[in-house]
Amino acid sequence: MIPLRLALITLLSIGALACGSDYSSPSAPTPSPTPSPGGPSSAVTIPMGAEVLGNRAFTPGDVEVAVGTTVTWTNTDTVSHTSTSNASGWDSGIISPGRQFSFTYQTAGTFPYHCAIHPGMVGTVTVR
Numbered sequence: 001m002i003p004l005r006l007a008l009i010t011l012l013s014i015g016a017l018a019c020g021s022d023y024s025s026p027s028a029p030t031p032s033p034t035p036s037p038g039g040p041s042s043a044v045t046i047p048m049g050a051e052v053l054g055n056r057a058f059t060p061g062d063v064e065v066a067v068g069t070t071v072t073w074t075n076t077d078t079v080s081h082t083s084t085s086n087a088s089g090w091d092s093g094i095i096s097p098g099r100q101f102s103f104t105y106q107t108a109g110t111f112p113y114h115c116a117i118h119p120g121m122v123g124t125v126t127v128r
């Protein structure tokens with residue numbers, strides 16, 4: 001009787017811990033790197049229905065920032081998206097609904113990007 005009771009308590013404890021966990025799958029990256037407190041930042045939203053909005057899928061679609069600024073993309077859509085540089089600048093991986101991705105721009109330039117899942121979704125970050 002005691003081994004059965006112990007097994008039941010162990011299973012319930014594991015279940016309770018798993019339900020309260022802050023674990024997220026590797027396909028949903030957290031902001032990286034996190035903007036430093038007080039550092040310059042800019043926000044881009046991925047709105048509902050973004051996959052059919054083309055060059056209006058990232059809001060704003062064209063962002064102009066200073067060197068050292070962290071841009072954060074927030075997915076407010078119901079499907080996953082990415083923020084992927086057209087060159088070798090950055091790749092967010094999958095940004096699940098309700099999640100974010102951040103990237104800090106250390107050099108000046110014009111950086112076009114797209115959603116690797118929905119290639120019609122495009123935007124540009126210009127760093128001065």
